[in-house]
Amino acid sequence: MTSLEVHDLTRTFGDRRAVDGISFTATGGLLTGFVGSNGAGKTTTMRMIMGVLAISSGEVRFDGAPVTRADRRTFGYMPEERGLYPKQPALEQLVYLARLRGIPATAARTEALDLLDRLGLADRAKDHVEKLSLGNQQRVQIVAALMGTPRALVLDEPFSGLDPTAVDGMVDLLREHTARGVPVLFSSHQLDLVERLCERLVILRSGQVVADGTPGDLQEAGTVRHRLVMDGDAGWVRGVPGIHAVDVDGPVALVEAADDAAVQRLLATAVERGPVHELSPVRPSLAQIYREVTA
Numbered sequence: 001m002t003s004l005e006v007h008d009l010t011r012t013f014g015d016r017r018a019v020d021g022i023s024f025t026a027t028g029g030l031l032t033g034f035v036g037s038n039g040a041g042k043t044t045t046m047r048m049i050m051g052v053l054a055i056s057s058g059e060v061r062f063d064g065a066p067v068t069r070a071d072r073r074t075f076g077y078m079p080e081e082r083g084l085y086p087k088q089p090a091l092e093q094l095v096y097l098a099r100l101r102g103i104p105a106t107a108a109r110t111e112a113l114d115l116l117d118r119l120g121l122a123d124r125a126k127d128h129v130e131k132l133s134l135g136n137q138q139r140v141q142i143v144a145a146l147m148g149t150p151r152a153l154v155l156d157e158p159f160s161g162l163d164p165t166a167v168d169g170m171v172d173l174l175r176e177h178t179a180r181g182v183p184v185l186f187s188s189h190q191l192d193l194v195e196r197l198c199e200r201l202v203i204l205r206s207g208q209v210v211a212d213g214t215p216g217d218l219q220e221a222g223t224v225r226h227r228l229v230m231d232g233d234a235g236w237v238r239g240v241p242g243i244h245a246v247d248v249d250g251p252v253a254l255v256e257a258a259d260d261a262a263v264q265r266l267l268a269t270a271v272e273r274g275p276v277h278e279l280s281p282v283r284p285s286l287a288q289i290y291r292e293v294t295a
């Protein structure tokens with residue numbers, strides 16, 4: 001199993017630390033989601049991993065050793081700035097890009113056509129890139145990153161602008177790579193998608209890692225809420241000491257309790273007030289965890 005690790009990685013621009021001593025591992029065989037608000041440092045990190053931006057300090061390791069230029073040539077990379085030439089046919093361009101990575105032309109052509117087909121674009125292979133919609137240009141860019149049996153995938157916002165069918169096609173393709181033991185690191189602002197897909201998550205805030213783990217780990221560490229369902233209006237929960245009402249909608253209340261004693265107080269009051277249909281813990285969603293750690 002290969003892994004892609006960053007160790008104490010830092011990048012400064014002038015006196016600004018865009019990436020500030022971050023460490024994490026994208027483990028082979030897993031989809032690792034890389035999330036954080038605008039300007040958190042995701043693109044800068046990915047550029048350093050790929051060697052297109054110099055590292056101020058720290059190290060990138062692949063398979064346990066410092067990453068080399070030769071390693072990086074075997075990585076599939078989807079940069080934030082989509083680098084396709086508008087005036088060249090999609091297929092021709094894919095073959096050209098693959099050849100730069102050492103893939104023979106015939107094999108590149110076969111693979112590009114296959115991948116374009118998988119993403120529903122086979123009939124557009126001969127179109128100039130500028131004639132394709134933005135979503136279809138994005139698909140071509142994805143094909144470019146996935147060609148040539150990459151040993152690691154570093155994908156900056158690969159899902160942005162894709163329709164749901166293309167997202168599903170893309171997910172299937174990524175899973176084929178993780179099944180080979182490849183580490184896949186991708187950034188995204190689509191938390192629902194990240195929650196659905198990722199076996200591992202790294203959350204950045206202001207150039208620092210503020211959460212790192214499996215979605216289950218992060219949910220365990222996040223604030224557990226409780227959902228109360230009564231017969232009548234549940235607005236009274238606002239007056240229970242130690243209870244913070246996150247949302248009250250008629251008979252249904254979502255609350256955060258300061259401690260177990262507060263949950264017991266809530267339950268006792270609820271029972272006094274009339275039939276209680278439900279009082280259950282609610283595991284935090286990724287969106288909630290994200291808001292907590294990036295606040």
Ligand SMILES: Nc1ncnc2c1ncn2[C@@H]1O[C@H](COP(=O)(O)OP(=O)(O)OP(=O)(O)O)[C@@H](O)[C@H]1O
Nearest residue numbers: 013018019036037038039040041042043044045080
């Ligand atoms: N070439 C550069 N020169 C100066 N500052 C830069 C440069 N590249 C990035 N930065 C700064 O580094 C910080 C991190 O930017 P980066 O693009 O890595 O964030 P990001 O997490 O990818 O954001 P987004 O989600 O908006 O793409 C930002 O404050 C940005 O302005």
